[in-house]
Amino acid sequence: MMGSEVAFGFDSPPEIEEMESLALSDSPSTVSSLPAAISASSDGDLFISPPSALHFPLSSTASGDGGDPAPSTASSFLDPPSYADIVFSPFDSQNGDDDNGADNGSMLRRDSSPRSTRAARSDYLKISVSDPNKEQETVNSLVPGGGTYFTYLITSQMRFGSAANGDGESEPVEFSVRRRFRDVVTLANRLAEGYRGFCIPPRPDKSVVESQVMQKNEFVEQRRSALEKYLWRLAEHPVIGMSDELRVFLQAKGKLPLPTTTDVASRMLDGAVRLPKQLFGAAAQVAPQEVVQPAKGGRDLLRIFKELKQAVTIEWGGVKPLLVEEDKEFLAKKEKMQDLELQLSTASQQAEALVNAQQDVGETMGEMGLAFIKLAKFETDQGIYNSQRIRATDTKNVATAAVKASRLYRELNAQTVKHLDTLHEYLGLMLAVNNAFSERASALLTVQTLMSDLTTLNIRIDKLEAASSKIFGGDRSRLRKVEELRETIKVTEDAKSCAIREYERIKENNRNELDRLDQERKDDFLSMLKGFVINQVGYSEKVANVWATVAEETSSYARGNS
């Protein structure tokens, strides 16, 4: 499950327009600018991307002084810093440099959050996906009713290398290519082949949609956003970010020069053609170069069957294979990952529920505020007695406070979504981890199968030699057969060495990736918790102030009452 595609289901409350138009007499300009920005970009797009400076205030150490601007010493207990001021730094001009509003994710991170530090090491300065364009299929597509597809403009800049522009200055080289989703699938597949054992960020889902559904702006926008996130994650990966596949995808004009994956059906057909030859002797061995890829999904049906049989034998036959996963550390790690996945799933769900509940409180507070405003207006219009006028004023104060609080809740929530999204992201990453593990398992299986093959072959040779030695003068046909088998053994030995090398390589990748993941995860989680908490503190302080004012204004009613 791609974390980026989780929808929180925020609907703009119907009275959002009414609330925005309320003249709040003393609202600071910062507070009123935020709702406008949020409501402008909130239609369907849940990941409002104001600059992260908004929610990582205390870690914005761009100047590198390494200290938190807010005091974190013991004195903070006596006079808690007002995070409210820091949290509400106004929007940068970030939101201004859009083209047609679709490009709202240039993914520039100017703060020093862990993500931004990693991003700073990437070869790429910027990647953006924009301008979805409907195009006509030139070849008859297999999918009935199809014939149209969308392409996306993918713009990227590399960190190094520059070109002179017209003004005599040099600026980073920018690349622009048009790609369709199919190309992304190709990229993902090539990466999966080339980087076995790595935790490769999972690509966006390939939903089989009818052309009607494809029209929907929402779907296209979701896909655009997901693609952008995906490409950026690839770029951030320390190894994959430097890959040729990615570079080619981002920079090669025209048709994507990566071998496409033919669909499963034709692969099986190809394999079926080979199978008789394999069974009847000729190509009965596995070519060494093929063992570097898993059997599944390949053309070698015989190999698929063999490995399947091997897996079943191990699983059900109780036969101990000649090579097993012995790395205790790995096994412990694997278990830990499984546990982590479980807990992440729960936490992710609860985070979503929390966000919804927060949203609801804000909404209802706002609606109640509006109802009170109407009441106050009614009393003012119809008022005869002084007591009515006083009550109307009190009502209006409470109503205004409620509406203010409602806005603050909504803003808080928008930020909370961003922070807790880390949970969803890592949940999605678990898929990548599982893939890395299964590559390892599959490579192991290949080795085991080959070893088992060798054993079988040796047994056959022994049997043949034994039978042949009983015949006086030797059995020429049998001896010929033995020679053939020895040839096969040689090739198979080569293949086995290859497979073992591949297996070791994947194990190494696993190890490195898990270490990297652990470290990154710790960093990201800490960042998430910190951001979440700072947010809550800041906004709660603001809300408290709003209500404290009203409590003060109405304190005369409390005489004698506690």
Place this chain on the structure above:
Amino acid sequence: MIPPQEIGPPKSSSQSPRSPSGAPFLSISVTDPVKLGNGVQAYISYRVITKTNLPEFQGPEKIVIRRYSDFVWLHDKLADKYKGIFIPPLPEKSAVEKFRFSAEFIEMRRQALDIFVNRIASHPELKQSEDLKTFLEEDEEAMERIRSFETGIFKKPADLLQMFKDVQTKVTDVVLGKEKPVEETDPEYEKLKHYIFGLEDHLTETQKQAVRLVKRHRELGQSLSEFGKAIKLLGACEGDSLGKVFAELGSKSELLSIKLQKEAHNLLMNFEEPLKDYVRCVQSIKDSFSHRANAFRLHCELTETTKLKEINLEKLNLMRSDKTREAEIEYRELKAESEEATRRFETIIKRMNEEIVRFQEQKTAEMGLAFHLFAKGQAKLANDIADAWRSVLTKIEAYSLSSGHD
């Protein structure tokens, strides 16, 4: 919720029942709800404690046991005898919730009944009623007898007469060709009616939202609790000091969940209930409207009929008929009745005019307090939230420093 009401000029602080100053006071509290009976017949009984120094009462303190139907009795008696006065409203009957008798429901009802009785005790006219004294002083059995007598099939003769009169009026209407009931045309009264109906709509809406807000608080509390648990478990996966940070965050989340539930309750009792009470008060005013309308109609009818009778009498007088004497007696009786009806009607008007001023002032004070408590509660909640998360932040910062993060 209402401080003990005083009779006479209001003092600046609430009067202690044991005040030696001797100023007259009457303070009532409805307390200690106890569930009695079984199954369908179950009901709640309340202790009603009266503290007073007024001579007309039996003693300085009296405690009686009352149930909801007793309060209803009192309400109906007052409504009948003091037309035009906005009788303090009762909490709803609620046939369904009765079965569940949740602690919250019982508390809400108790609070509402307490307010009800104290409002009567502080109303200049109502507090002098005999029925109030009966309610406050009679023992349980006597109260039960009185109550069942009233609400039984046996109606007082006066009631029967009134019912008959209403029918009579309606018949007269039809006979006289008046299909439409007569209504006042006083523009100020019209304005008042329009105001009250509009007010009811607005208040109902705000009260509905307040109920929802209570629910939202509870839901948020629930999800904070679940979130806290999940975060703790996730932290256990991470282990070591980062895990501790998670655990701290999870604990605080659970703590805040409890605070939210508290605030939800506070919101319900001190904000939503006053709003509901406001709505009930407005509905009580509407009752007064119908009393006034009835009184007006009766007054018109009788005035009309009396006039006709007068004309008839004149005629008979001139004719020197032997029916004259009879007619004169009838006329005099009718005239007395008519004057009584007119007097009743005018009393209602006078009362209503005073009541509306009182109502507005009372509501401003009561809503002011409700607003204050609401704002105070919300401010406290927000501060508690900020404090809780702030403590987590210090832990996070400590962890960051110790593990070399920035």
